[in-house]
Amino acid sequence: MISANVSPSDPTEQQPTIGLIGMGAMGSMYAKYLSGAGWNKISVCDRPEKFESLKEAYKGVAGITVHPDGHAVSRISDFIMYSVEAEYIDKVVAQYGPSTKLGAIVAGQTSVKAPEKEAFEKYLPPDVNIVSLHSMHGPTVSPVGQPLVVIQHRAPDECLHFVESIFRCFHPRFVYLTYEDHDLVTANVQAVTHAAFLTMGTAWAARRSYPWERNQYVGGIETVKVNIMLRIYANKWHVYAGLAILNPSAKVQIDTYSSSATDLFKLMLAGDAEALRDRVYAAREKVFGIRPGEEGGANTIFLTEDVLDQFTIGGRPASPTGTGTPNTNSHLSLLAMVDCWARLSIQPFDHLQLAATPVFRMWIGVAEYLFRSTKRLDAAIHTAVHDVTYRSDDLEFVIAACGWSQCVAFGDFQLYKERFEKTASFFEARFEEANKLGGAMIKAILESNSMSK
Numbered sequence: 477m478i479s480a481n482v483s484p485s486d487p488t489e490q491q492p493t494i495g496l497i498g499m500g501a502m503g504s505m506y507a508k509y510l511s512g513a514g515w516n517k518i519s520v521c522d523r524p525e526k527f528e529s530l531k532e533a534y535k536g537v538a539g540i541t542v543h544p545d546g547h548a549v550s551r552i553s554d555f556i557m558y559s560v561e562a563e564y565i566d567k568v569v570a571q572y573g574p575s576t577k578l579g580a581i582v583a584g585q586t587s588v589k590a591p592e593k594e595a596f597e598k599y600l601p602p603d604v605n606i607v608s609l610h611s612m613h614g615p616t617v618s619p620v621g622q623p624l625v626v627i628q629h630r631a632p633d634e635c636l637h638f639v640e641s642i643f644r645c646f647h648p649r650f651v652y653l654t655y656e657d658h659d660l661v662t663a664n665v666q667a668v669t670h671a672a673f674l675t676m677g678t679a680w681a682a683r684r685s686y687p688w689e690r691n692q693y694v695g696g697i698e699t700v701k702v703n704i705m706l707r708i709y710a711n712k713w714h715v716y717a718g719l720a721i722l723n724p725s726a727k728v729q730i731d732t733y734s735s736s737a738t739d740l741f742k743l744m745l746a747g748d749a750e751a752l753r754d755r756v757y758a759a760r761e762k763v764f765g766i767r768p769g770e771e772g773g774a775n776t777i778f779l780t781e782d783v784l785d786q787f788t789i790g791g792r793p794a795s796p797t798g799t800g801t802p803n804t805n806s807h808l809s810l811l812a813m814v815d816c817w818a819r820l821s822i823q824p825f826d827h828l829q830l831a832a833t834p835v836f837r838m839w840i841g842v843a844e845y846l847f848r849s850t851k852r853l854d855a856a857i858h859t860a861v862h863d864v865t866y867r868s869d870d871l872e873f874v875i876a877a878c879g880w881s882q883c884v885a886f887g888d889f890q891l892y893k894e895r896f897e898k899t900a901s902f903f904e905a906r907f908e909e910a911n912k913l914g915g916a917m918i919k920a921i922l923e924s925n926s927m928s929k
């Protein structure tokens with residue numbers, strides 16, 4: 477029988493067995509933090525063909541026992557978490573779900589919950605409880621202070637308290653959602669945000685040049701764009717494919733983003749500064765609540781350009797004028813983002829309080845930085861219409877946005893993988909540096925303004 481108050485300081489024989497199926501990036505991160513906190517009956521597995529290498533990797537690690545497959549883990553574990561590709565969750569739960577220990581609690585780590593819910597309901601025996609999870613951050617970010625979504629789906633309260641007791645050692649911010657609300661919230665937080673960064677990467681790769689090596693200023697907010705883009709392409713393609721393709725709300729949003737980029741680009745081509753300005757300012761009012769003629773007030777969640785410049789890829793930025801002042805830029809990716817949020821009636825600040833990922837926090841920060849300042853926004857609009865220096869970049873951006881949107885609309889995992897890997901291979905040499913710099917940047921931003929609360 478599950479006791480709701482378990483603790484890693486309990487004697488070994490009283491500790492529950494924690495099972496982890498799928499020992500990729502997220503499974504390994506969970507194993508590391510759970511074992512570090514003192515849980516010492518952790519049973520893990522990956523695919524059977526990885527049994528020997530996994531045993532070798534965890535030789536001598538306190539509290540972790542490697543098993544050949546998910547049957548062995550499921551039979552003995554009081555709590556089981558599946559950390560596998562969303563595309564495969566149905567197949568994996570079909571295989572191991574029936575072996576789940578009587579009365580155990582099962583969770584999934586998948587970023588999109590509709591397929592997970594269906595698989596759990598279909599294949600888990602009725603005497604098994606479901607309390608699912610989702611860490612709203614990547615595997616290289618510390619879970620401390622980050623949102624950990626908890627979904628009490630088919631379980632009494634004592635099972636929920638049991639799961640909370642296990643994960644209190646992450647010092648997370650627990651966020652309680654239903655399966656359905658989870659997919660709505662994560663579509664709002666992640667889908668369009670990822671679409672924007674994936675598009676930037678594809679557009680830059682299409683130019684066959686790194687933004688920081690084109691004699692272009694890559695300080696300030698450009699630093700955030702580049703670092704986050706690189707972090708996303710350094711992650712696994714299937715994470716982004718799964719949450720975009722398998723979440724029905726995500727599809728609509730990604731399509732809206734690409735049509736926002738296209739509409740704004742057409743206004744740029746037509747030289748219609750007035751229409752562009754009207755549209756951008758209307759979106760600004762809807763998303764940031766700033767009326768025309770008003771200044772935007774202080775940024776709520778961002779660092780100064782000077783601080784951001786410490787995290788510049790390829791060394792400290794130097795502008796062509798030597799003043800360290802960024803060149804103007806149409807910032808089409810950001811104009812389209814705020815236009816898209818406005819059209820979808822997404823209130824990004826509401827999500828910030830609820831279940832924002834570090835990437836989303838930074839993206840809102842960048843958008844705020846541009847939109848709160850009339851001077852900066854007007855400069856972007858002026859550049860968009862009157863300065864053709866970045867026209868070809870903007871054209872590549874629109875093509876890439878439409879390409880990603882079509883790929884998601886077709887629901888084609890293979891095409892998504894090919895698009896993702898083609899762009900990732902262009903930036904691969906910089907992933908290590910980007911992971912270090914991006915990690916430090918996320919930490920500095922989180923520490924600077926209590927964004928982790």
Ligand SMILES: NC(=O)C1=CN([C@@H]2O[C@H](COP(=O)(O)OP(=O)(O)OC[C@H]3O[C@@H](n4cnc5c(N)ncnc54)[C@H](OP(=O)(O)O)[C@@H]3O)[C@@H](O)[C@H]2O)C=CC1
Pocket residue numbers: 497498499500501502503521522523524546559560561562564568585586587588610611612613614615711712714715718
């Ligand atoms: N990475 C991230 O930033 C985040 C990811 N998530 C979610 O967590 C889940 C895992 O992601 P992540 O860890 O990054 O992905 P990984 O690809 O690193 O890990 C998934 C692991 O599951 C293994 N696996 C597949 N089938 C089985 C099986 N039948 N039995 C045992 N293991 C199996 C995979 O093996 P193989 O590679 O051979 O297929 C792989 O090792 C995904 O659903 C993702 O959406 C959630 C939050 C953040």
Ligand SMILES: O=C(O)C(=O)Cc1ccc(O)cc1
Pocket residue numbers: 586587611612613614666708711715833834835836
């Ligand atoms: O912060 C982001 O958006 C990331 O890119 C990392 C990430 C990816 C998938 C998730 O389900 C949660 C976090």
